[in-house]
Every structure is written in C-alpha cells, then in structure tokens.
Amino acid sequence: MPDLSDVAAVAGVSKATASRALNGNGLVAPETAVRVIAAAARLGYVPNRAARELARGRTGIIAIVVPTLDNTFFTPIIAGAQARAEQAGLQLTVAVHALDSAGAFERLARQVDGFLVVAPRGSDTFVVSTGAAKPAVLVDREIDGMTSVVADTATAFGTLTARLAAEGHERIVYVGGPEGSWQDRQRTAAVQDAARRAGAELTVLGPCPATFAAGVGVTAGVLETGATAVVPYATSIGLGLLLALGTRGVEVPRDLVVSTEPTVIEALGLEHTPAIDVDGEELGRTAMDHLVRLLDGRDEPGRQVRLPVPVRG
Amino acid sequence: MPDLSDVAAVAGVSKATASRALNGNGLVAPETAVRVIAAAARLGYVPNRAARELARGRTGIIAIVVPTLDNTFFTPIIAGAQARAEQAGLQLTVAVHALDSAGAFERLARQVDGFLVVAPRGSDTFVVSTGAAKPAVLVDREIDGMTSVVADTATAFGTLTARLAAEGHERIVYVGGPEGSWQDRQRTAAVQDAARRAGAELTVLGPCPATFAAGVGVTAGVLETGATAVVPYATSIGLGLLLALGTRGVEVPRDLVVSTEPTVIEALGLEHTPAIDVDGEELGRTAMDHLVRLLDGRDEPGRQVRLPVPVRG
DNA sequence: TTCGTTGATGGAACCGGTTCCATTGGACCC
DNA sequence: GGGTCCAATGGAACCGGTTCCATCAACGAA
Numbered sequence: 001m002p003d004l005s006d007v008a009a010v011a012g013v014s015k016a017t018a019s020r021a022l023n024g025n026g027l028v029a030p031e032t033a034v035r036v037i038a039a040a041a042r043l044g045y046v047p048n049r050a051a052r053e054l055a056r057g058r059t060g061i062i063a064i065v066v067p068t069l070d071n072t073f074f075t076p077i078i079a080g081a082q083a084r085a086e087q088a089g090l091q092l093t094v095a096v097h098a099l100d101s102a103g104a105f106e107r108l109a110r111q112v113d114g115f116l117v118v119a120p121r122g123s124d125t126f127v128v129s130t131g132a133a134k135p136a137v138l139v140d141r142e143i144d145g146m147t148s149v150v151a152d153t154a155t156a157f158g159t160l161t162a163r164l165a166a167e168g169h170e171r172i173v174y175v176g177g178p179e180g181s182w183q184d185r186q187r188t189a190a191v192q193d194a195a196r197r198a199g200a201e202l203t204v205l206g207p208c209p210a211t212f213a214a215g216v217g218v219t220a221g222v223l224e225t226g227a228t229a230v231v232p233y234a235t236s237i238g239l240g241l242l243l244a245l246g247t248r249g250v251e252v253p254r255d256l257v258v259s260t261e262p263t264v265i266e267a268l269g270l271e272h273t274p275a276i277d278v279d280g281e282e283l284g285r286t287a288m289d290h291l292v293r294l295l296d297g298r299d300e301p302g303r304q305v306r307l308p309v310p311v312r313g
Numbered sequence: 314m315p316d317l318s319d320v321a322a323v324a325g326v327s328k329a330t331a332s333r334a335l336n337g338n339g340l341v342a343p344e345t346a347v348r349v350i351a352a353a354a355r356l357g358y359v360p361n362r363a364a365r366e367l368a369r370g371r372t373g374i375i376a377i378v379v380p381t382l383d384n385t386f387f388t389p390i391i392a393g394a395q396a397r398a399e400q401a402g403l404q405l406t407v408a409v410h411a412l413d414s415a416g417a418f419e420r421l422a423r424q425v426d427g428f429l430v431v432a433p434r435g436s437d438t439f440v441v442s443t444g445a446a447k448p449a450v451l452v453d454r455e456i457d458g459m460t461s462v463v464a465d466t467a468t469a470f471g472t473l474t475a476r477l478a479a480e481g482h483e484r485i486v487y488v489g490g491p492e493g494s495w496q497d498r499q500r501t502a503a504v505q506d507a508a509r510r511a512g513a514e515l516t517v518l519g520p521c522p523a524t525f526a527a528g529v530g531v532t533a534g535v536l537e538t539g540a541t542a543v544v545p546y547a548t549s550i551g552l553g554l555l556l557a558l559g560t561r562g563v564e565v566p567r568d569l570v571v572s573t574e575p576t577v578i579e580a581l582g583l584e585h586t587p588a589i590d591v592d593g594e595e596l597g598r599t600a601m602d603h604l605v606r607l608l609d610g611r612d613e614p615g616r617q618v619r620l621p622v623p624v625r626g
Numbered sequence: 627t628t629c630g631t632t633g634a635t636g637g638a639a640c641c642g643g644t645t646c647c648a649t650t651g652g653a654c655c656c
Numbered sequence: 657g658g659g660t661c662c663a664a665t666g667g668a669a670c671c672g673g674t675t676c677c678a679t680c681a682a683c684g685a686a
Contacts, residue, residue: 017665017666029665054672054673055671
C-alpha cells in the first residue's frame with residue numbers, strides 16, 4: 001500500500017508539498033500539483049484515515065443518536081443522513097438511545113466530530129447538554145439555541161384536519177403520540193386550532209406510544225367517540241387501528257376514515273383519504289447538511305429549519 | 314483533555330507501562346496496573362481512537378451492510394450488533410446497500426476492520442468478494458467457505474406447517490419471499506416437505522417482495538386457494554394480508570389463520586395462532602461475536618452457525 | 627558465590643499524515 | 657545594483673498512542 005512518501009518520491013517533491021497538492025490548498029505551483037496528483041493516481045494512493053485524523057484532530061465520524069430502530073419513522077432519517085455523510089467524506093455511526101447514560105454519551109462524544117440527535121421525548125436540558133460537547137443538529141424537534149431541522153408536520157396536521165372538516169367530517173379524533181413528545185404538542189395545538197376554526201368537534205386521545213400494539217389498544221376509544229375520521233400521531237398507530245377495525249367489522253373508509261401515510265393508503269386501495277407525507281430521508285439529508293456547515297464554521301449554532309410537509313389524497 | 318502521558322505521570326510510570334496496564338496485556342505488575350487504572354479513572358482519560366488506529370493498523374470500526382432500513386427484519390440485527398460492538402470497544406457503521414457499486418465497497422473496505430454482510434438476495438459470487446477484502450460474517454444466509462450466522466427459520470417453518478396440519482388445516486398457503494432469496498429457498502423446501510409428510514395440500518405463492526403492499530396484493534390469490542391457513546415469508550407480508558383481509562370481511566382466525574410474528578398476534582388478541590419467533594437482536598449479537606473471533610484469529614473463516622427458532626402459540 | 631533466567635519497566639522508534647517555520651530564488655521597486 | 661517582498665518548497669516537529677528492544681533487579685540453580 002503506497003503512502004504519501006511514495007507519492008512524493010515519484011513526483012519528485014517533499015511529503016509536505018505532496019500533502020498540500022493533494023489537499024488542494026492552492027499553495028503549490030499548478031504544474032507541481034498536476035504532477036503529484038498524477039503520481040497519486042498512478043500508485044493508487046489512498047490516504048490513511050487514522051493518520052489524517054490524528055494530525056488534524058478530527059475524527060471524520062458523525063454519530064446519529066436515535067431512541068430505537070424499531071420505529072419506521074427513524075430509519076429513513078438514518079438512510080438520508082448516511083447518504084449525505086458519504087458524500088461529505090464522513091462516516092456515520094448509529095447510536096441507539098445511548099443518551100440515557102451520560103457516561104456512554106461522554107465517551108461517544110470523544111470519538112466523533114458531531115451529532116445528529118433524534119430525541120423526540122427527552123427533557124430539554126439533557127438534549128441541550130448533548131450539543132455542548134460537540135456540534136449537534138437536533139432532528140424533528142426544536143430547542144432554542146440549537147440548530148434544528150424539523151418536518152413541519154404541525155402545519156400539515158392542521159391542514160389535514162381542515163380538509164377532513166371541509167369534506168364533511170363533523171367529529172374527528174386525534175390520537176396523540178407518546179408522553180412528552182415535542183412534535184405531539186405542536187400537532188395537538190395545530191389540530192385543535194384547525195378544528196375550532198372549521199367548527200368540527202375534536203376529541204384528543206392519548207398519550208399513546210408510537211407502536212402498532214398501541215394503535216390496536218386505542219381502537220375501542222376511537223369508536224366510542226362516534227367520529228367519522230381519525231388522525232393518528234404515527235403510522236404505526238394508524239396501522240394498528242386499521243387492523244383492529246378490520247377484526248371488528250368496521251369498514252374503512254366508509255364507516256371511518258383513517259389518515260395514515262400515503263403509501264399505506266395507496267397499497268390498501270383506499271380512496272379519498274387525505275394524509276400527510278413526511279420525507280424522512282430528506283430530513284436526514286438536510287440535518288446532515290447543516291451539521292457539515294456547523295463543522296466547517298459556515299454556520300452558527302441556533303439555526304432552525306422547517307421542511308414543508310405536503311398533504312396528499 | 315488528558316492523554317496517556319498525563320496518566321503515566323500521575324501513576325508514576327512510563328507511557329509504555331501505562332499503555333500496557335490499560336490494555337490488560339498482563340505484562341505489568343498487578344499493583345502497578347491498579348495504580349495506572351486508578352489514575353486514568355481519576356483524570357477521566359479516554360484513549361484517542363485515531364492514535365490507536367494509527368499505531369495498531371486497525372480502525373476499530375465494523376461496517377454492517379444491509380439492503381435497506383425499511384424492513385423491520387434488519388433493524389433488530391443492527392441493534393444487536395451495535396450492542397455487542399460497543400462491548401467489544403468497536404464502532405459500528407451502517408452501510409445501506411453500498412454493495413451495488415464495487416468502488417464504494419472498496420473504499421469502505423479500507424476504512425473498516427471487518428464486515429457484517431446482510432445480503433438476502435445478491436449473487437453468491439459478489440457476496441463472496443466482500444469477504445475477500447476484510448474478515449466478514451454473513452448474516453442469515455449461508456455460502457460455503459464464509460463464516461455465517463443464520464436463524465434456522467427453515468426448520469421452524471417446517472415445524473409450523475406440521476403443527477397447522479395437525480390442528481386440522483388441510484389446505485395451507487405459503488407466500489414466498491423475494492426473488493432469489495436464500496432463506497426463501499430453504500423455507501419453501503421445508504414447508505413443502507412438512508406438508509407432504511402431514512398429508513396437507515400446500516400452495517406456494519410468490520415470489521413476493523417483503524413489503525406491506527405486496528402482502529395486500531397477494532391477498533386475492535390466497536383466498537382463491539380456499540386455504541384455511543396462510544404462512545407468509547415475512548411479517549410485513551403478513552401485516553398486509555391481515556389488513557386486506559379486514560377490508561374484505563374475512564374474519565381472522567375463524568375463516569383464515571395468518572401466521573405472523575407472535576408480537577402481532579398478541580397485540581391483535583388472536584388465539585391459537587402458531588407463529589415463528591425470530592430473535593433478530595440475537596442474530597446480530599452472535600454475528601458480531603463471531604466477527605470478533607475472526608478478527609482476533611480465534612476462528613478460521615467458514616464456520617456456520619444456526620440459531621434455533623422457536624414456534625410459539 | 628556467581629551466572630543465567632525471568633518478570634517488570636523505561637526509552638525510543640514508529641504509524642502516516644498535517645502544518646509551522648525556515649529557506650530559496652526570482653520579480654519588482656527605488 | 658541592492659534591497660524587499662512574495663510564491664514555492666523542504667525540513668522537521670507533532671498528533672497520541674503501541675510495541676520492539678534494552679535494562680535492571682530479584683531469584684533459583686550450579
């Protein structure tokens with residue numbers, strides 16, 4: 001395996017010059033740079049990451065912290081972040097919920113250059129502390145002072161509710177998310193506001209974990225309200241609802257409209273069911289973009305980005 | 314930030330001794346080791362990964378290659394592997410499907426010490442080539458010469474089929490998995506064999522991608538067979554089936570038994586529905602264990618491990 | 627008593643880059 | 657023509673560990 005000395009020798013320059021030429025600092029004469037680059041290409045030179053890290057004091061690794069991998073909301077975020085990290089020459093490492101133990105987090109902080117924090121529910125103070133150790137971007141949640149990228153589902157849920165009301169639904173149920181969820185607070189407020197304006201009667205159920213089983217469990221409560229449309233916090237809850245409704249002989253969407261994500265609705269061939277369409281990969285990509293900007297010093301911490309979320313159907 | 318010299322100074326030993334003490338080589342006097350470790354703890358010393366990598370010529374990073382994160386079968390594997398990696402002092406990086414481009418794979422191979430390869434469908438020759446560059450463990454698939462860890466779902470599917478037949482189901486449908494799936498070949502053979510022995514009539518449908526939508530799509534075909542029990546390749550297919558059956562007024566399990574995973578069955582309150590219970594995390598943990606053994610030279614490549622899969626319900 | 631052996635330790639080289647600082651040579655200005 | 661300045665480059669230190677090799681003391685054997 002050729003190293004920088006080999007490249008330098010072939011190009012007839014010193015290691016220092018070779019390094020500069022390959023990093024494109026612009027401090028070398030153009031023809032020298034060409035010579036070095038050609039030599040590197042000919043030898044198949046690949047820089048040693050560890051050596052570069054050691055010299056530069058940067059690891060080239062980003063950690064994405066997620067509460068669990070079992071929720072299909074998080075995985076596209078990871079995929080998107082991973083794709084962007086690769087483009088930026090960074091490695092992404094997935095830390096599942098390592099935040100509960102401060103020690104584990106401290107250790108991790110020393111191994112990476114920055115964090116993507118997906119913490120829908122933790123306390124603000126703790127989440128903030130994660131950003132103190134290394135540059136961090138908060139995903140799908142906002143806290144003052146931290147850079148964040150969120151899918152603006154609150155607005156989308158409001159729009160959705162308004163549309164359901166406009167289609168004639170006078171009684172609507174919102175099945176809330178997990179206890180303490182930041183997004184749930186936003187969505188609840190938006191849904192209530194939209195229902196009030198449209199003159200629809202809204203029942204808020206929950207809190208309810210974002211799981212399939214919880215969706216099954218909440219079904220009886222939903223039916224009791226006599227509502228004709230239900231808006232669940234998460235797709236998993238919606239799936240549980242749909243399944244349980246099937247076993248109870250409730251016909252969807254005739255008897256009850258369940259607004260889950262468009263792909264589910266499409267697969268089931270349900271018609272005229274409006275639903276919000278969150279692009280998780282885009283969320284991950286954007287978050288990584290902003291983290292890179294932070295690392296490069298091109299951005300100051302605190303920037304808050306909201307991605308619009310379309311309502312389909 | 315304290316470094317090894319600081320620890321050595323506090324403990325009153327040289328850097329060399331400090332390094333040995335902290336790595337537990339057993340080459341230092343016990344009381345010296347205790348002193349060094351105490352000093353490290355007091356200073357909050359964390360070794361610099363890059364420096365260690367550079368000196369050792371190892372990166373301390375393992376890549377797990379998965380085709381997608383959207384399939385809930387893979388995510389527990391990742392979680393399990395991650396947990397074990399952490400215990401072993403390794404970092405895990407998730408590479409989504411980076412295998413299609415050989416260039417990307419080559420680049421990745423230089424950044425990591427080894428691979429966990431989850432490739433349910435790729436061609437054998439390509440999968441083998443991944444193991445050539447760096448030590449690798451194949452997950453949930455077997456190829457001669459490569460170390461592998463698989464959940465023995467084939468046997469479990471056979472047992473399941475036999476049990477269904479024993480419970481009086483004379484017509485059973487197996488909904489096969491994606492085209493080219495290694496596990497699907499094993500399961501199909503096992504299911505066919507079990508049905509033949511039990512004298513049950515078996516229809517094999519598919520191939521069918523492991524998605525929710527595919528489960529919905531295959532429902533009509535399942536009903537056409539007049540079967541009273543259906544065994545889907547994947548949970549996602551089973552969920553799609555259950556949903557579609559609900560909208561068609563087919564009562565589960567009275568009219569048709571759908572054998573999905575136990576957690577789903579339990580959540581829905583279905584009784585007497587046998588199902589296989591794959592422990593994905595265990596699969597991930599075991600695979601990582603064996604990779605570590607390969608890296609340490611404690612194992613030769615080629616070992617094939619099969620984890621038993623229980624049938625519940 | 628003396629020599630060889632063994633176990634614990636320290637010194638120093640080394641991993642492969644980056645970057646500070648010094649050097650050199652040519653262009654430009656007075 | 658001599659001095660100044662700047663661009664290009666090389667030498668060497670450095671990042672923070674690991675590990676080879678030498679050293680030294682203690683101990684058992686002859």
